[in-house]
Amino acid sequence: xxxxxxxxxxxxxxxxxxxxxxxxxxxxxxxxxxxxxxxxxxxxxxxxxxxxxxxxxxxxxxxxxxxxxxxxxxxxxxxxxxxxxxxxxxxxxxxxxxxxxxxxxxxxxxxxxxxxxxxxxxxxxxxxxxxxxxxxxxxxxxxxxxxxxxxxxxxxxxxxxxxxxxxxxxxxxxxxxxxxxxxxxxxxxxxxxxxxxxxxxxxxxxxxxxxxxxxxxxxxxxxxxxxxxxxxxxxxxxxxxxxxxxxxxxxxxxxxxxxxxxxxxxxxxxxxxxxxxxxxxxxxxxxxxxxxxxxxxxxxxxxxxxxxxxxxxxxxxxxxxxxxxxxxxxxxxxxxxxxxxxxxxxxxxxxxxxxxxxxxxxxxxxxxxxxxxxxxxxxxxxxxxxxxxxxxxxxxxxxxxxxxxxxxxxxxxxxxxxxxxxxxxxxxxxxx
Numbered sequence: 009x010x011x012x013x014x015x016x017x018x019x020x021x022x023x024x025x026x027x028x029x030x031x032x033x034x035x036x037x038x039x040x041x042x043x044x045x046x047x048x049x050x051x052x053x054x055x056x057x058x059x060x061x062x063x064x065x066x067x068x069x070x071x072x073x074x075x076x077x078x079x080x081x082x083x084x085x086x087x088x089x090x091x092x093x094x095x096x097x098x099x100x101x102x103x104x105x106x107x108x109x110x111x112x113x114x115x116x117x118x119x120x121x122x123x124x125x126x127x128x129x130x131x132x133x134x135x136x137x138x139x140x141x142x143x144x145x146x147x148x149x150x151x152x153x154x155x156x157x158x159x160x161x162x163x164x165x166x167x168x169x170x171x172x173x174x175x176x177x178x179x180x181x182x183x184x185x186x187x188x189x190x191x192x193x194x195x196x197x198x199x200x201x202x203x204x205x206x207x208x209x210x211x212x213x214x215x216x217x218x219x220x221x222x223x224x225x226x227x228x229x230x231x232x233x234x235x236x237x238x239x240x241x242x243x244x245x246x247x248x249x250x251x252x253x254x255x256x257x258x259x260x261x262x263x264x265x266x267x268x269x270x271x272x273x274x275x276x277x278x279x280x281x282x283x284x285x286x287x288x289x290x291x292x293x294x295x296x297x298x299x300x301x302x303x304x305x306x307x308x309x310x311x312x313x314x315x316x317x318x319x320x321x322x323x324x325x326x327x328x329x330x331x332x333x334x335x336x337x338x339x340x341x342x343x344x345x346x347x348x349x350x351x352x353x354x355x356x357x358x359x360x361x362x363x364x365x366x367x368x369x370x371x372x373x374x375x376x377x378x379x380x381x382x383x384x385x386x387x388x389x390x391x392x393x394x395x396x397x398x399x400x401x402x403x404x405x406x407x408x409x410x411x412x413x414x415x416x417x418x419x420x421x422x423x424x425x426x427x428x429x430x431x432x433x434x435x436x437x438x439x440x
Contacts, residue, residue, distance in 0.1 A: 014188070015074040015083060015125065017047075017090070018112035020102040021067045027099050029207035029222055032067055038205045039069055040197045042097075042232030046080070046090060047071040051109070051194035068116075070109045070194060083125065093232070097225050106130055107188035110143075114186065117141055127188050134186070135161030144182065148175055202297040203233050203244075212251070212288035216280035219248075219292060224273055226294045231269035239299040240265035246276065249291035256285060261355075262325050265300045275325055346399055346407055347377055347436055372413070374423045374437035381434035387414035387424055397425075411436070 021039075028035035036052045043050055049072035055065060073086060080086035083105060094101045104115035105123035111130055115121055118137055124130035137160045139152060151174070157163055164183065171180050185192040207222050223246075234240060242265045248256040260275050337353040393412030400406040409425040416422060423437040 013074045014072060014107055015077065016106055016109045016112045017071045017073050017087065018104050018106070018109060018116050019069040019071075019090075019094070020113070020116040021069065021099060022102070023100045024067045028225070029209060031208075034206060036067055036069065038226075038229050039099075041199060041203070041205075041236065042093075042229040043069060043071050043090075044199050044236030045232045046086065047073055047076055049075075050197040052197060068113055070112065073105070083123075087123075093228065097228055108185055108192045109194055110182065110185045110192050111188060114141055114143065130188060131161075131164070134164065135159065137161075139163065142182075142186075144179060145176075148179055151175070199233075199236055202295070203230060204293065204295045205229055206291060206293040208291040209289065212290055214288045216283055216285060219280065219289060220273070220277060222292055223276055223294075224269075226292070227269040227272045227276070230272070230294055230296070231267055234267035234299075234302075237299065238302060240267045240302045241296050241299055242266075243298065244272075244294060244296040247293040247295065248285060248289045249293070250285075250287040251290050253287040258283065265302070267302060271325075346397065346405075347373075374421075374439045376439075377437040378435065381425070381436050384424065384433050384435050386433050387412070387422070388417065389415045391415055391421070394426075 024035050024039075025032040028038070030038070032054050036054060040050045040052055051070045053068045055067050071090075073083060077083045077086055080089065087103065087105065091101070091103060094103075102116045102121070104112050104118075104121050105125060106112035106115055107124065107127050107130055111124065111134070114137075115124065115133065118133075118141060122133055124133045139149065139158055139160060139162075142149060142160060142163070144152075152163060164187065168180055171183070181190070184190045205226050207226060209222075213219055230244070241262075243259055243261045246258045246260065248258075250256070258279060260272065260279060262271075262275070266272075337355065340352055340354045342352050391413045394410035395412075396408075396410050398406070398408045408428040410428060411423065411425040414422050414424050421439040422435060423439075424433055424435055426433050
């Protein structure tokens with residue numbers, strides 16, 4: 009990518025540590041993971057760290073957007089989406105676009121923040137800005153001011169040889185990077201393979217309801233991480249730290265993999281509703297280390313059957329979060345010919361794994377099977393059968409039965425069998 013195609017977004021975060029409830033560097037790491045959903049080239053500088061022209065007074069986050077604008081329908085739509093999510097995260101921020109990261113950082117400090125998309129636009133913007141915005145040593149700025157210079161544009165028209173002769177070599181390099189005339193490299197941040205985000209409270213939090221505010225922010229950042237990796241998660245863990253107690257852990261599971269922060273927050277709220285914490289909470293952590301392909305539902309003009317299924321899965325997740333993991337179970341088929349042993353309970357997210365698919369050519373089965381067959385008198389009307397089932401001899405629970413589809417005197421269809429050893433009739437199931 010050439011210099012002309014670069015477009016850098018700089019986000020200045022003046023109150024990051026206080027608003028993110030975390031150490032500044034940890035908060036920047038979390039935001040870098042969140043920002044990766046829009047750019048594969050992320051860099052940041054904490055306050056006090058050296059930048060191109062000196063030490064940065066406030067934390068800065070850079071995103072290279074030149075390769076992403078077309079994907080997100082232009083730089084204006086992309087910038088609006090980023091600022092909208094920053095607002096949802098409730099972080100104070102100032103954004104600026106420029107062809108170089110140095111210029112973008114400078115424009116975030118300008119009173120009138122007009123974005124510069126090209127080098128010519130950038131030069132026009134810089135010409136009218138005050139000299140004090142340059143991130144140069146105080147001694148250099150004082151020398152420039154003593155020469156009668158007041159605007160950045162007046163410095164930029166000076167001969168390069170004169171600047172190099174009078175000031176340190178870094179001064180000319182900084183000015184050329186500011187104008188996007190030379191490469192302006194930044195240390196690239198890399199997305200971690202596992203996710204971990206932590207926020208620390210200044211006071212002890214004694215109610216689970218008060219945890220929802222920081223959780224909402226953490227889950228929005230988690231959503232950004234999942235989008236950046238183009239993956240989903242089926243479970244994640246909340247860790248509640250206490251001053252004088254072991255860490256409390258709660259695992260949030262989903263029936264189907266997801267990456268929507270609103271869905272996560274709903275499940276967490278339901279779980280916290282019945283959660284009894286052993287002690288006040290001093291810090292909170294969200295962790296995840298198992299990821300899967302995204303389960304994205306796409307609709308056509310006439311809709312499809314996936315939407316009701318997704319709604320059902322979310323309802324099941326909410327019930328499990330409120331009532332407990334074992335409160336909702338699904339049925340799976342077992343490879344056993346005995347009807348009362350041909351099924352088992354499984355967790356909803358495991359539905360379809362380890363079971364046996366029904367054979368479309370097999371005889372019909374009723375929708376209601378009894379747990380234990382009930383002995384009855386011989387039915388008067390047999391509609392279909394016999395179907396012989398002999399099985400279970402290898403475990404000492406063998407059966408020998410002839411099954412029939414029968415009808416009662418009231419007209420209901422029932423599934424019955426004759427035990428060939430006892431010569432007795434039993435009711436096995438009913439049709440609605």
